[in-house]
Amino acid sequence: ETTCYIYSQICKFSCEDQNAIILYTTNGTYPDLNNDKEYIEPFEITNLTQLRIVSYYPNYDYYSQTIEIVPNIFYADKDEMFVINDNGIITEYKGTISNLKVPDVINNILVSGFESGTFSDATITGLYLPNGVKTIPSKAFYNNESIYYIQGDGVETVEQSAFDHAINLFHAIFPNLKTVGISSFNNSSLIEANYPLLESVDYASFASTKIYEFYGENVKSINRLSFGRCQNLSTVSLPECIEAKYAISATSTSGSFYGCTSLCKVYMPKIEILNKGCFRSCPLDEVDLPSLK
Secondary structure (H helix, E strand, O other): OEEEEEOOEEEOOOOOOOOOEEEEEOEOOOOOOOOOEEOOOOEEEOOOOEEEEEEEEOOOOEEOOOEEEEEEEEEEOOHHHEEEOOOOEEEEEOOOOOEEEOOOEEOOEEOOEEOOOOOOOOOOOEEEEOOOOOEEOOOOOOOOOOOOEEEEOOOOEEOOOOOOOOOOOOEEEOOOOOEEOOOOOOOOOOOOOOOOOOOEEOOOOOOOOOOOEEEOOOOOEEOOOOOOOOOOOOEEEOOOOOEEOOOOOOOOOOOOOOOOOOOOEEEOOOOOEOOOOOOOOOOOOEEEOOOOO
């Protein structure tokens, strides 16, 4: 679980068994009695930290199940570090904070968006956007190699190629996302796509990402290569989807799920139309397409 916090946090651990020894690591490795830290007292974390915690029971020589949490620490910057126009669009960020919390209001102007490239500086690895930002503009992080995490609870649209080839983007948290454009996350390292309000998936929107499963409860249509070459994708559920869009000139290597070499389970009970090569090179095992025409 990745959780966001503003400013540094104090970590406290406890166990019901007073005889247990609590062990933890801060680098993502699994705790072990022989070589890891024993928890003695609360400690402070000031940046993105991958915590793994276990309890060791010496009377039984037994380790508990590992708990993993990734506190992501964000920091705000001064108003003078931003350039914002009268419409609330940020056009430049001049600061150096790597995990940046963008203010809701800058210079008494409500933030409503940002121009493409504003936050593409190599120093920014994490970005927390205010609720007033509704759109991630086209090519905002195109070919960006530094952005790892972005969150925007107000974001409804991710435009064309916004994160195309953002090779280190693992987390894009947009709980109110409704629309994704062409190649919006193409060739990023996105590992989850939890977008319950998403209505359609455009051409190559999630192509060549690292997502393991996709549950699109409100998605009505998908397009060519929407999930093409997602080699980790194993399960797809699209209960309201009725169409996998196609083009007359399409080839068998441009299907919606072409090259998803781990895809075994597909649930699309309302789908009526599939595009050419939709499931080519997919080792399908459980498929539910009762409405297919």
